[in-house]
Amino acid sequence: MTARSVEVSRRYPATAPDLFRAWVEPDLVESWWGPEGFKTVVTHLDARVGGTFRFEMISPSGARGAMAGFYREVSPGRRLVFELTEHCNCDLAPGDPPQLDATEVCVEFLEDGDGTLVRIVHRGLTSDAIAGRTGGGWASGLACLARAVGG
Numbered sequence: 001m002t003a004r005s006v007e008v009s010r011r012y013p014a015t016a017p018d019l020f021r022a023w024v025e026p027d028l029v030e031s032w033w034g035p036e037g038f039k040t041v042v043t044h045l046d047a048r049v050g051g052t053f054r055f056e057m058i059s060p061s062g063a064r065g066a067m068a069g070f071y072r073e074v075s076p077g078r079r080l081v082f083e084l085t086e087h088c089n090c091d092l093a094p095g096d097p098p099q100l101d102a103t104e105v106c107v108e109f110l111e112d113g114d115g116t117l118v119r120i121v122h123r124g125l126t127s128d129a130i131a132g133r134t135g136g137g138w139a140s141g142l143a144c145l146a147r148a149v150g151g
Helices: 016-024 026-030 128-149
Strands: 004-012 039-045 052-058 064-075 079-086 103-111 116-125
Touching: 004 128, 016 026, 016 079, 016 103, 016 116, 016 128, 026 039, 116 128
Parallel strands: none
Antiparallel strands: 004 116, 039 052, 052 064, 064 079, 079 103, 103 116
């Protein structure tokens, strides 16, 4: 089986340190995390190398799913790498496969003058359907982040 990857990016009129904090401070994560319409509750977040996190995600239909993992790299204002060991597989369409294997997410914060590009690369996805769903989820989540940081 060949693993798939998706890459999604968006530019924000905000600093890299401010955007980085939106990924590692529980109250800020809850203000934007997830696709449009989802609510996220951070039940645990220890943003340090080896630290773990667990989020409960609630879909617009009320279905609940957990997202959990651990941090591999934490470079404030520059880069965040984490392994997802549990994926939110709620509200899947009939026949849509769940992501069960662990995956890696790399988030880079690249300042470019008066703003910052946030680039996400998500590796280890196990099917084209999952890669498509994941790419769409990240794109929607980055739009939610834009509203949270004013961009």
